[in-house]
Amino acid sequence: MPVALIAKLERFTRLSRQDKAVLAQLASERVRKVGPHQDIIREGEAPVEINLFLSGWAYRHKHLEDGRRQIIAFFLPGDLCDHNIFILREMDHSVSTITPVTVAGVTREIFDALTLNHPRIIQALWWESLVTCAIQREWTVSLGQRSATERMAHLLCELFLRLQAVGLTEGNSCDFPVTQADLADATGLSPVHVNRTLQELRALGVVELRSKTLSIPDLPALMRASMFNASYLHLGHEGNHLDANE
Amino acid sequence: MPVALIAKLERFTRLSRQDKAVLAQLASERVRKVGPHQDIIREGEAPVEINLFLSGWAYRHKHLEDGRRQIIAFFLPGDLCDHNIFILREMDHSVSTITPVTVAGVTREIFDALTLNHPRIIQALWWESLVTCAIQREWTVSLGQRSATERMAHLLCELFLRLQAVGLTEGNSCDFPVTQADLADATGLSPVHVNRTLQELRALGVVELRSKTLSIPDLPALMRASMFNASYLHLGHEGNHLDANE
DNA sequence: CGATTTATTGAATCGACTCAATTGATGTGG
């Protein structure tokens, strides 16, 4: 069974057979199954381990006192919640599932052992955490500067490319189990306007989204429409100087 | 001369005399002075070292193709640009100064030596990078959910508290060399609306901002007005189990 | 199959924007 994390990290550096075995091992221990629409960890709780997402969709979110809610990030298979999170005393946000999800827990002990024995893996994990931060910055740009349509188009591009990086697209389609209400909370738009925005993208012929499946007939056009510059995803095998030569 | 970084890291853990000496040393080598309104590093360039800000104000920002610009973060004294940035091949954003700035460069070699010899410092630096990410997430919430007034109030609270953590406030005032145009690019508002928003906060008596000085007569009120929850700044001495017992 | 969630539509409203002009500050050279 392919481990999404391995596919993703290999966008950064070539891993040795041993590296991959270690990662596969990581992904097979301390595995939890969580149902849809469940909390994985709540704001205020103490983080005890790093969560590695193996399958399913989840998201980070924060609430304001009056009930408004912002989705801060989506977690896809192969994603990790913050690397090193156990340094902090308590979570400042929550993580919840969209679909049923499987996650592996990486304890501090396992992580420390990796640090000692598998520097290439640790480097790759640092890369993944830097990319996660870069994604957060790009969301800041979207929310601050892009119009509703651009914002929506940009988010769809990003999610599609991230799914592609872990082998979860087929041609120009992918599973997309996100409701319009979720998209509203992620883009800072009202649900009604999300609906109208999607209709506009459909009318332009750049997006098809129905019954939990997303198709992007013309990805370059969608990227142009949202001024999408993929450099923030750092998918260009940037760690090639660290490659295992196996 | 007090080093802002030391003050900040001590919000996380108590440092030994030796730790502080090492940090002071860091902050005294490879120091650069940069004038106001200059680029420290530009999108597309290769990052070679970590920048540690010693004095002055700067910001991260990204441009869209059509010229729109978003300020993604402010850098204050004691801040570091991404920890470990040299892993990435090229910058996906730029960093520019507001005021004259002094920065110290931390090379990969210095950082690696810290990792080997000063684990408490490295832990504290991880904490600071996690906090930076948490701030970015809170900006996502602000841009997505808060109204213009709330957003503005929230930003002012954040900057004031961050300045306070490095000893750069006096009573309820601090230097604030940011133009309304900069605030507009940070909050995703138009400059005109920033002006009106500030007038509103002035009229409410919660903010005074003129001639590059910010005063917050009633910080709790300003926090209430923006639904500010300081937990994301993780200032509560969370690493006390790592304290040096000296 | 009915019950509930999700998606869609229309109409009225509002927060924030643009454009354009003015006032006030800051700074520099003669």
Place this chain on the structure above:
DNA sequence: CCACATCAATTGAGTCGATTCAATAAATCG
């Protein structure tokens, strides 16, 4: 140290993108 130039802040008026409210249609689920 003033005069001019530049940059920053302020004001008014009109507009627009996105919102709210409310109702309906379609899809999904037990």
